[in-house]
């Protein structure tokens with residue numbers, strides 16, 4: 116065990132308690148996480164930052180009205196209408212036209228039921244199917260039977276229809292249990308799109324790459340919009356009004372997001388976590404990026420702030436149990452402190468935990484004060500309960516690790532589905548929201564319903580597939596992979612393949628739970644779904660949260676640093 120000295124400078128609350136306290140600056144580090152990629156970047160405004168002018172806002176609002184008119188004008192042109200809705204959604208501006216798009220899709224759904232569109236080609240059928248499924252309509256996947264040959268395979272003649280294959284590929288990710296035709300469609304389109312890719316030119320080649328690498332259902336919206344705006348501007352059939360609106364709106368939203376990340380980064384610096392807790396992942400910007408993909412619209416500003424602070428504090432908590440290498444007694448003491456949620460215990464805690472505990476209590480008190488003004492402070496008890504639960508489960512994992520205990524797969528999963536944090540984060544995602552998040556919605560989320568269990572499966576299995584090696588090297592509780600291999604035999608690769616199938620199955624549950632009639636409004640259900648989408652992207656090939664110096668850094672730059680030239 117090595118001892119490392121932190122820098123020890125502090126301007127955080129209660130700083131006087133720690134200043135000069137040499138013991139406090141000592142962290143036991145064994146994980147060697149890289150330092151913050153961003154430092155003070157988001158605290159100090161850059162000359163390239165865009166300051167939204169009244170003219171820009173005026174222009175955006177004029178363009179928005181134009182797009183609204185367009186949506187009205189395409190009503191009697193079915194293909195144009197779905198192409199326009201698709202472009203609006205991909206370009207990231209659909210939140211401005213929620214009612215218009217919902218009305219259009221309801222009308223299209225009713226017409227679809229009357230069999231009005233039976234004679235259409237692959238692109239039209241697949242795009243309409245996806246738009247309707249995305250909206251929660253349980254349309255039948257039998258619409259794809261006509262694209263199969265007499266022996267039941269998709270017709271090889273479709274291989275040359277790249278736009279059609281692309282739309283079918285995106286649609287196939289909305290598969291639910293028992294829909295073999297969509298699983299086959301996924302394999303068929305994947306194979307032919309990969310084969311076609313080397314011979315395609317941009318923008319089609321970029322669209323194919325995107326569909327293969329980051330399919331819409333399993334990808335994150337701000338990032339996709341950023342990519343899609345660049346692709347769309349190369350399209351011959353682009354709509355320039357829509358394109359200009361999308362660029363302006365992206366930049367306007369980005370400047371709001373920059374303001375938020377500035378405030379959150381100042382909170383992070385105020386507590387001086389990076390310096391005082393040298394064993395943690397110093398990732399507040401990555402945490403904001405994570406939460407931005409749970410909700411990015413202006414009305415969720417408070418919800419984003421609350422959620423980002425909570426995920427950052429959870430990240431530290433995870434590191435206290437996993438990477439700090441505290442003794443079991445220390446971890447038990449801290450778990451008990453969290454259960455009691457009582458400031459007076461603070462002095463009994465080791466210094467590392469003291470800082471985290473004070474920051475957690477302080478943040479939650481402030482959320483409570485804010486919510487009390489709207490008579491929503493009851494939400495805080497759900498939040499506290501979720502933190503209490505996760506800390507108890509982190510402790511179980513720490514005990515297993517210290518004892519060298521290997522649980523059964525079932526035992527492991529009953530703990531790991533909680534420690535993956537997605538039940539906690541779903542509950543927290545509701546805390547800062549408006550009236551849609553009712554008490555019943557909190558009760559539902561805390562009962563670990565099928566949807567939250569499924570997003571937790573996606574999280575846990577993806578995390579274990581990608582970070583297994585790294586974590587075993589630094590010393591970590593056994594992962595689902597070892598536990599599963601011990602029980603079922605098979606090689607590491609075979610187990611990973613099995614886990615990928617289990618992830619695909621969990622997505623079928625997610626897709627099913629999002630079909631109407633849903634347990635709660637989509638405005639709530641989409642939060643855990645978006646959390647699953649973040650994992651699919653951040654943990655696709657490796658753990659790009661813990662190691663955020665490459666792809667995540669680039670992606671954050673695209674979404675949060677550089678405005679789009681208009």
Ligand SMILES: CC(C)=CCC/C(C)=C/CC/C(C)=C/COP(=O)(O)OP(=O)(O)O
Nearest residue numbers: 426429430433437534535536537574578582
């Ligand atoms: C991937 C995941 C669990 C995300 C949950 C959301 C969440 C709470 C994110 C905060 C950062 C975090 C704990 C990442 C996982 O670390 P890790 O890979 O060390 O988690 P583990 O210790 O549970 O394996």
